[in-house]
Structure formats: C-alpha cells, structure tokens
Amino acid sequence: MTHSNRPMSGGAPSDPLGDELRADLSRAMELNGIGGFVWDVESMRVVLDPSALAIFDLEPGEFDEQISTLYRRIVPEERPGVRVRMAEVLVDPRCSTSCGNYFRVRRSDGTTRWAHSQAAIMRDESGKPVRVVGVLRAEPHYAEEQSTLESDRRHQAGVVQATTTALSQALGVEDVLTALTSHEILGPVGAVGISLTVLEQNRLRRLATVGMPPQYVRDLEYGRLDDDRPIAEVFQTQNPLFVTRADIRANYSMLWPYIKGTGFTASAVLPLMAQARLTGVLAILYEGKKGFSPEERNLLTALSATVAQSFQRALLYDEEHAMAVGLQQAMLPAKIETVPGMSVAARYRPARAGHQIGGDWYDVMPLPEGRVGLVVGDVQGHDIQAAAVMGQLRTALRAYATEGHSPTELMSRASTFLRDLDTERLATCVYVSLGPATGQAEVVRAGHPSPHIRTARGTAQLTVEGGPPLGLPPGLPLSLPDPGDVPYPIHRFRLGPRETLLLCTDGLLEFHDTDMAAGEQQIQVLLDSGPGPGDLDRLAEHIVASIEDRQGQEDDVALLLASRTTPDLSEANA
Template identity: 45%
Template sequence: MDDRVAGALSLPEDWPAHPDLSLALNRMGSFDWDLDSGLMHLDRPALDVFDLRPEEYNDRPADLGQRVPEDEGARLDTMLVQALEAGQESYGAYFRCRLRDGSLRWTHTQGFIRRDADGRPRRILGIVRDASQELADSVARQELDEERRRRTSLVQATSAALAHARTVQDVIDVLKNSRGLAHLGAANIVMGLLEAGRIHLVAEGPEGSFVPGTRYTKVDERYPMSEVLRTLTPRFIETPDDFARSYPELWGQISHLGVTSAAYLPLIAQAHPIGALGLLYDDRAVFAGDERNLLVSLSSSIAQSLQRAMLYEQEHDLAEGLQQAMLPRRIPEVPGAQVAVRYRSARLGRDIGGDWYDVIPLPGGRVGAVIGDVQGHDTHAAAVMGQLRIVLRAYAAEGHSPATVMARASVFLQELDTDRFATCIYAEADLTTGVMQMVRAGHMEPLVRDPDGSCHKLFVEGGLPLGLSAEFGSLDYPVSTVELDPGHTLVFYTDGLVELPDTDLDGGMRLLTEMVRNGPQDIRRLADQLCESVDGYGGEDDVAVLLLRRDAVPSPQPGGRLRQHVAQNDPEALSSARHMIRAAVRAWGAGERADEIELTADELITNALLHTDGGAIVTIRILAGGERRLRVDVEDRSSALPRRRDAGDAGVSGRGLMLVDRLADVWGVESRGGGKCVWSEFLIPERFERPGRHEPPAHHELPDRRDRGGRDRGGRDRGGRGGAGRERPGGDGAPREP
C-alpha cells in the first residue's frame, strides 16, 4: 500500500535534498579541515555565516581573521588545542563574528575530530551557524525567568518586612521605603482604613497631593477607594483620560502631579474589608496580567499586616491607658526643688510593665520621692503596681520612717498572693537642709549630677526586693543618709533605661551617665531626652524617670523637721542620725552651736539605747514663735523617767544629764502613750558674731548658761518650758537620770 501511495505522488526533482541545502535552510554551513595540510574548506552556507564572498577565502583558516576578532580567535584556538590534546572526539563553542558592516553577530561552531589508528588527529569535520536568534530567545527566556523570580522575591521580601510592622504607620513606612514599589515603578501610595462606614485617609501620597475634604470620605462617594471597597474588586486606571472620565472631581485636584496611571486595591482580611490601597504611577500605561496578579497578591499580605497592626494599636492603647491610670495624675509643687517625671511605655503591644514613680508631700515640709518596677510585662504587673504605689504612698503619708515604709510595702505585696516581686527606691528629703534618707529594695542606685555637669553614681545600701524580703523574713532595710546640695540633681530611673539590646549593664550605665553629664540643664528637657534615647538604642522595655533638683537654700521656716529611727545594736543608724543632725544644724544657721547640739543629742540617744528596750526615734526641727529655737526630741518606748545621780569621782556614767543641763538652753521630759520623749531646745540668734580667727568659740568651754534659780543667763524664767530640776506638765517630779 505504501508503494502505491508513493508511486501515485509527484516528488521534487532534487528530492532527497543534499545535506548542504538542509544546512543552508537552517542557516548552517559546513567545513572540512585537513590538519596535515592545514587547509579548511567552507561551503557556501558557511561563507554566508562569516559574511564572506567565495573570492575572499582561499581555504586557509588565516583568511577568517578578518571576520573573527583577535580575542575570540585566541579563545577558540585554546579550546581546540585542549580538545586535541585531551583526546576528545568533538568540541563546540559560541563566538562573535564581525560582519561586513562592522557589527558583531553571535555564531556557533561544532566540530568532530577524526584520528588515525594511532590516535593522532588528522581531520575535523563540523558546522558553523548563526546563533543570534537562538541567544536572543535564550536571553528573553532568562529575562522572563528573572522577572518571575524578581516578582516572587518582591512578594516574599515585602511580606517579610510587613511581618515586623507593629503599627499602621510601620506598614505605611514599609510600603513607601521598600524596593518593591520602586521596582514596580510606583511613585507613591495612598491608603485609607475603613472606620464606622467611612474611609479614613492615613497615607496621602506624594507631597502636595492631599485633596481637601478627603481625610474622611463615605463609601458611596465617587472616589476610587470607595469604589473598590463597594465592589471588593481591584480598579486599574491605565490612562489619564480614564482617570478624568471616571473620577473627575479627584482628577481635577491631582492632575498637576503627572499621574499617568493608578492601581486601587481593596484590602481584605479574613473576608472583611478593612481599607483600600492606591498605587500612583508617573511612567506606566498598561498593567499586564502578571502584574495585576502580583498586586492583588501583595494587597492580601498588606491587609493581613494592617489587621495585625490595628489590633496591636488597640491593645497597646488599652494597656497604656491602664498604666497611665495607675500613675499619679498630678505631681505636686515641691517648694525648694524642681521635679520632672516621665513614663515611656513599652513598644511590645499590650506587654506594658509595672514601672512607676511618685512624689509624696510629707509633714514638716518634707517630700518623699519613690520609683519602682514590678516584675513582668503585662496588665497584671500594671495592676499590682497601682496597688503597691497607693499603699506605699499611704504608709509614707502616715509619717512612718523610710525603712518602715519599705518593710510594710513588702509585707503588703506578699499578702497580695501574687507571684510578682518589685524593686523600689524611696527617698525622704528635707529640702531646707538637703538631708535625704534613702532606702533601696533591689533597685538600681540613683545618679547625682553636680551643677558643673559632672555625674556619678550615689551609693545607697540595699535590701531584698519588695515581696521577697517579707517572704524570707528580711525586713530590716538599711537607711542611707546623704546630703543633696543646692543645684545638684538626683536621677532616679528604672532598668529599661540601661538594659539595652547588644549592651551589657555596665555599658548601659556608661551610656546613661554620659547622657546625664552632657544633657540639657533644664531637667524637663533632660527627662525627655533620656526617654527618647531608649528608642534610639532600640530599647523595648518601659521606662520611668524621676529627676529632683534642689534649689538654693531657702530661709529656715518654722515647722521644718527631720526624723530618723535608731535601732539598738545598729552603729550605722547611730552614725546616720549624727550625720542628719550635723547637716540640719549647718543648714538651719545654727553652726555656732553645732557642738553643743550634737553632744546633747548624742547623750539623749545613748541614754535611750542603753537604758530602755528597743530603739529610739530622733527628731530635729525649728520651732515657731518669736525666737528661733531648734529642738531635738528623742523618743523611746519606756515610761521610766530619767533621773539625776551622782557619778562620783571615779564613775564613768551619771554625767549625761549634767552635760545636757549645761549645754541646752532648756530641756525636759514629756510622757507619751507608748513611752516618753526627752527633749532639748537651743536658741539660735538671727546673727552670730563670729569669734576671731585664733579665738575658740565660747561654747567650746561649756559655759554655765544657767543659775540655780531655774533661769537662763538672760534672766528669763524657764518654768514654762521645763528644765534642770523641773518638768513639763505631766511629769511626776524632777527629771532624774536612770
């Protein structure tokens, strides 16, 4: 049957075609290279590949030099030698051929090596062909593959960047700053969020493009964002005419921006529209199918990121509102000092912390300053912080000593039945004298900046954090007494200010010290700068800052008071009390009688510690009245009154009340509900006449200031105040030393 069919058909005369014809139709030529003679025959199609006429080639490879550039020829020769020496049967290469008009064309050659019985190469048969179209197609395929990879990479990179966006502004910044939009050629973006049936414009596009009245628009208005949210379908605008025809009102406001096209995409998350995105172009006219698919895919990632950001902001606002509600609404004015407080919330959504500060007015013109941090970063920490701040404030306002305030706060925290502990530092300051009594519960030590800008850490002996001290029965908090001179600034802070990423605690302290040293003199600006620095260093913990600067020393006012508890067998507390008295005497202008006052107070404190059970409470204050008098009170829990007794010639005790009687202008004893108070008063003249340089002060000689009749040297009767041999009302006889 095949024979019949073949016989019935009329075949071409030159069928089957000569191999030269088949090669020529495929833009190929052949060559035959005799290696012994060096002659290379090229057929006519091969000459056409090299753009040579027959008369321009005489079968010598050297004649091809006019068509093959020198560097290409050297590369081909090297490849051929390697193939011959390696015993290969074939070789192939792409090279450039220079045409008659001087242009270059890519060419391909393939050769087959024939060898004799001994393996020596004798002849090479091969082809040459025009490879320009092949390579062009290959480049096009590569570019297409590269474009696909680029678009895939674009979606992946943008999605990865959006995964770290925490706020709506973060999402906008990612889109504006990402290389993806630049690759797509978008000049800028506009974005609107759906809020209560209206579209809130949160990204305005290029500078100067804001259209008045479009900050909030309705979904049914004639705007592209409104349209895509109504239809939930992307809108691609490919010409200015299309833009002007579809949205004439908007186009009339932005036509001067040079927008040539735009893509508006609905932002849909979990099947609910949350907003719309607009991409504005200034050099594009057509959106190909792949580009449209890419933008739709990208809008899905953007919508999910926006939804996360919106939920984050809602939770963060709720948590920050709770935190702010727990902090003091108002910081009271502090006479004699400047105060600045700041709180910077954590940057982790609802993971706020338990940092707090407080400034507490105290009786006698004193002030309490406290800063602390409850363990943890959640709303529970903030709730615990609020309760702890309130009770600590209440304990301080009741007049308890700093150590007692801290101990009671620790017990309270333990009784809350929470697993949280808190670090805290509490300072009670008399700004008239500058004396500050500090208690530290596991918190970081404060800094002090001098008026000249130098800054150093202030050593404050510490105890266990609040809650832990009660749990382990270690409620005896040591009290450190320091003096804050006029112009000095005390810097309290929480650990979020020094615990920074990629920086150890020592490095964080060095950075903080440097910032305080070089910071502005105004403490409010300094507080702002300290909090802002945390963002610069990438800190993510919340931060509380309290700055207190003592002003110039005011004139002593009646009612100023300092108090300290001195426990038995606590030499540090006794030393601290002496330090407090010395500082108060100097600050209140009683320096001329400093030795008398210190010695009298020391005798009264020592008597209380030696002859009673429990410690003593020492209070020093300025009394109101016509005369300026300084009073020292020493309270104890014993109802037994001090009695005079004869020390004898060799006695080592019994002289205490004799010293008190000779040094104090007036002294006495008052019964108290739980014990007694032994007090002494000293007249402080408005102005002393200081003795000469080499003349010792008269009071160093311990002069006898009283006569036996119960009068001071001025002849005034001391009966109303009590004194040696006399008691204040309520006593039962002359005071006697035990």
C-alpha cells in the same frame, strides 16, 4: 508521508489542481518547520515525513521507523516524562482529540532544540487506541520564552519576599506606613507612588502617601464615599481596580486635574481585605506603565492580601497597646502633688517591643514634718497581674510612708506585704525621704538601680548599699533571714538648692546590647547636657527623648526628677 501526482485509481478523473494544492500544503508545512507523523500503537511502528525527520535531525534513509530510535534522540533527562505523558494520553479517553507535549531533541552535533508534538488518538469501537496521528514543529523561541517566564517568576517571588520582609518588623500602624512608603517596597514593585486610605465614620482619610502631586496631598486628604475617585469606588465595590491615564481622564473628572500635569500612566487600587473585612485601600502609582498583565494583576492582588494582614495586625496592636498604656497610666498618680520648696517632674514611657503592660511606677508622697517621699519601682513581669500588683504595692508604700515609718522599716513592711500577696512576683524599688528646707535626705533601695545626682561639678551616681528585692520568699537566698526582718541600709546625703536628683527604672538604663554601666554613663551625659534644675519638665523630656529612637525597646521606663527651689539659709542671707 508523500503525495503522488498520479491519477486516481479505478478510472476516477484526475484532479491536477487538487494535487497541486496538496503539494503546496506539504511544502508550506515544511517551510514552517512542521512535520507529520503516524504511530501504529500495536506494531509500535512510526512513520515521519521529511519535515518531522529533520526536527529529529534524521535523514529519511537512516530512520528505522522504531519509536525507540526517536526516544534516543530526546534529551535523556526528559525521556521519562515523555513516556509517562504518552502512557497517560493513551489510557485517558479525554485525549481522543488533541494532546500536546514539549521536549528537547539532541542533534548529532551535540546541540539541543525544543520541539512540540500535537497529536490525536484514533480508537476502535471499544475505545482501545489504534493510531496516534499528529504534527511536530520546532520551537526555536521556546527556551527564550521559558527564560522570560522564569525571570518573571523570580521577579514576582522577589517582590513578595521584599514586601514580606519590609512588613515583618512592623508592629503598629506607623510601622506599616513607614514600610509601605519605603524604597524596600516601592523599588521591587516598580512604583513611583503609594497611598493608604481608611474609612473613618463614613469619611475617607488618607493615612500615608508618597510620590503624589502636592496639590492632591493637600486637597484630598479627606473625602466621601461617593467621590468621583477610584479609591472611593474600591471602598464601595471591595474589588481591585486597575486604571490607566486614559481611564482617569474619561471616568474620574474629580481626579483628572491633579493627574494631567504629572507623568502618571497607571494605578493599581487594591482593597485590603483581612478576615472578610475591608480595613483600607492601597493605591500604587506608576509612570511609563500602559496597563497590567494578568500575571501583574494577580501579583498585586496577592501583595494587597499580605499588606492587609499586616495592617490588621497593626490596628489590633495599636488598640491593645493603647488599652494597656491607659490601664498602666491609670495606676500611676493622676498628678504630681505640689510640694512646697520642691520642683518635681515625672515621666512614664511604655515599652515599644510589645503591647503588654508592665509594673513600673513612680510616686511623690507628703511625709510628716514637712518631708517628702520620692519612690520609683518595678514589679516583675509584663502583664495585667504585674500592673495589678504594682497598684497594690504603690498604695501600701504610700500608706506606710504616711504613717511615718523610717525608710528601712518602710522597705521591710513593703517586702512583707508583697510576699503576703502570694503572687510569686518580686519588685525592685528605690525610696528617698527628703527635707525640702534643708536638703537632708535618706535613701534606701531594694534591688533597684541607685539614684543619680547632678551637682555644680557634674553628675554622679550615689553609692547606696542595697537590700534584696521586695517580696523575696523565705530561703532565697538561704544566707538571709526572713525577708521581713532584713534591714535595708540607709544612705544619707544632702541635696543642694541647685542640684537635681534622678530616680529611674532599669528600662532607661538597659536596652539591646547595652549593659547597665553604659546606660548609667549615658544618663550622666544626658543630665549634664540638659536644662538646669529650674525647668525639670524640659529636662525630663530631654532624657526620655533619648529613648524615642530606640528600636525594640523591651522594657517600660519610669523617671522621677526632683530639685529644691528653697535656697539654703546662708545663701538667702547673702
């Protein structure tokens, strides 16, 4: 494409100024790396001006005006896309004004450069494309921009993955709060602080915070819905709010005194919406950030949706867990009966790995002739039926014990009772009949861990020959007769006045990859290192505290401790 300085034909007056302006326009396009082209669709002939030829690294004399020659200059892996794009714009009537495309050109020295075409489609009266007229320009910074965009996309994906990973193991609300305030989330997000606020009875309550000014944490733990704060505004509008330091100073006078002495520069205040319900508001604080790009706003809004789902699941988990624990504890003894001459302490801890209830139980029962019955058991399963069966079995055991049956007969009757319930559930159990005055004791166990006893010489596990689990159906195992007739061997021992007896379920002994033997050794260490028999409650807390830090505790724990408070006659005389 060239511009001539010759006068117009047909006797028209010359226009030197117009010709000069057109020449300057052509030079301006050339100086800015912009070239023009015209493509005749029918003949497939294409004409490029010098600037457009330079973009394709072609000299005017070497271009044959064939579009196939230009295609050969395009990087091979991008040619199919360019052809498809051109075919689309030619048949699409919407592309009659302007259509663009990015592609890479391979130069004669082997290097590549990005280029961009912008064209208009000229059509005849029937809508058939006749010519394509447009411009070409080099895009030296396009690769850098694409690299930046790709880096941003990778960062956003990393933030989403880090948040999802941090929240994936969260069960209850405390787990979610721990994850939110951890570096695993704050680091990728680039934040210096975070807080989570909920609405309780029309009052704002902050559940967790990190990186906030100490005075803010102290003074604004609770608030009102009409407070002059971004959090209150988001609770009312249920829309995200992105504020800067200047916004706080100008619009939130209540909050500004806490912010002005800090390095805070911006905050994203995000509603936690799950199933069209607002469960809380998440505030993320930044230092050094002056504002939020559209991409950052979209990312943080998407993150708030992820947090909202986890938070809602956590709320539901805690609610169901509280109900399950309440039901379980309602089936345990409301209190430990006072036994003359004995000190007794009991504890129950639900599993942390799920919210379902189990069948663990303990009981202390007065027996004829001043004796006392101590029992710990575990019904198979973790559901409502397991808890219901546990309640029935505990009641039956207490009734049989009160009737004065021997430990062997007690276990046999309990096994038959459980089998007759037709639940297909088994149960394990350990039962001790103890005389507080003398310390003489008898113990039987049905598939349950043996008791431990702490003496002046240290802690050891009693060696108690056990019988089968309670409720074992006929024929399992085949070598045993009817379970109702199977004897449960009695082991007799004596509990001294300064000795402590421990009964527990296997949840205290087995966890993660720890086997039963290692768990029993740990219990012996805990007993030896704990308070003496004079304070069994402290000793019980000392033992159950050992499981507080376990992650993913998969089973419930029932614990029963007993010691004699009446000294032997010989000791009393001494």
